[in-house]
Amino acid sequence: MAAMTEFKPQHFNWRMEGSVGVISLDRPDRKNPLTFESYAELRDLFRDLVYIDEVKAVVFASNGGNFCSGGDVKDIIGPLLDRDMKGLLEFTRMTGDLVKAMRACPQPIVAAVDGVCVGAGAMIALFSDLRLGTPEAKTAFLFTRVGLAGCDMGACAMLPRVIGQGRAAELLYSGRSMSADEGERWGFFNRLVETDALEDEAVALAQRFAAGPNFGNMMTKTMLNQEWSMTLDQAIEAEAQAQAICMQTRDFKRAHDAFIEKQKPVFEGD
Template identity: 70%
Template sequence: MTPHLASGNHLSLIGHEAQHFLWQQQGSVGVITLNRPERKNPLTFASYAELRDLFRALSYVDEVKAIVIEGAGGNFCSGGDVHEIIGPLTSMSMPDLLAFTRMTGDLVKAMRACPQPILAAIDGVCAGAGAIMAMASDLRVGTARSKTAFLFTRVGLAGCDMGACAMLPRIVGQGRASDLLYSGRSLGGEEALSWGFLNRMVEPEQLLNETLKWAGDIAAGPNFGHAMTKRMLHQEWSMGVDEAIESEAQAQAICMMTKDFHRAYEAFVAKQKPVFQGD
């Protein structure tokens, strides 16, 4: 093992068993399955925290090159469980409420900070915090019957939850984001595709396989470069154009030092397809 990995910057999730959802590795693709289909896969205090911790850990996992999030039973995620989260929140103190909202926000931060591209496979209900997890993913594949709703206003809250007011306008535009966040209405699959919230739309029975195939294609690419792309996409939100161009110059120069860059050149010269290894 190289020194930088031996010094504590390397983890393996092979054989890892999640407690509050399913985790499996299919080759170089990690698959998270929200697995409470009888309730349309809602989140709990414990599952929020475990998802946050898993995405944090993935920053140190080399064998996982891309991540797919799906829901069991024909739905993606119905958001926070009404009985296990919403009810208890009504009797919490302000410090406890703030601890909770910061924890949910930390899940989004962890998703954006983990270097692997995240693909959400969205079918059926995708609501509340479920819609936020889809929004925080890098790519979204959906179905015509998917229904995405940022429901916070429906329960008397603001639409500005877990980064929605910062991220959603960058995906669908300010006016369309305002529509969704003020109304809490559902965004159907066809409309979500036309708005750019969904990157692709497939038949429900093809959803997981098509998403896994796309994730596999990404995982076979230059993973160091993909991680740099994700970092730049996130960091450049707050940069001016000149600053962004300089940051990308530095990022690209770093990528040119990787073996994958040399492999791509050597494969081109040999008229072969490069085999990237992420270093």
């Protein structure tokens, strides 16, 4: 892939703010729905980020007052009615591959959620590492409202971990919108900010992460994901090994040297 400052995706917006990559969907007139093509291109980007040191953190931003309205009714939902089981499974696995790629990429991902954030858009926000919202943010897992199950793209696994089993069950059974205030109280949003400050706040937060230690951030994200399936004793041992690995990095020595010299460490990610 070319330098990320020159990266020009076909189906979403991308720009670099220093070492932070900023993504937004590019159909604000329709509240930014996803298409087959944007799903696949986003999946491929997050897969590629595993190998791209230039990008240290990612912001998934809103556009035109909305985050994402989910799968496009005309471009996705209609055509799915004509697919056989094999074709349907190819699609549902692709959507799951997007959020799996988001988990697997080493960079912290900050979702900046304004306005409509529903369906697959809510899943993108959910699988981000942190979420900032505005008072106007309305988040809904709409799957049952279109005749499907609430278990889409990992919702039944991830949402209870973020907001709790009972609250997740209510949202997934009903498909109702979670208000911004509910989202903040329940832990879905890390915090709420005013609309005109949302993207700047999200980029500033991502830039703090991008300043490093990047190897340590990668290890933190890895452990946050992997320890779900561990016993407590296994997690403690895994963290002992992870921390010992991090102690071999130059950034660990840089932090020590800066402390001795009463300076702020400048991390370089190695």
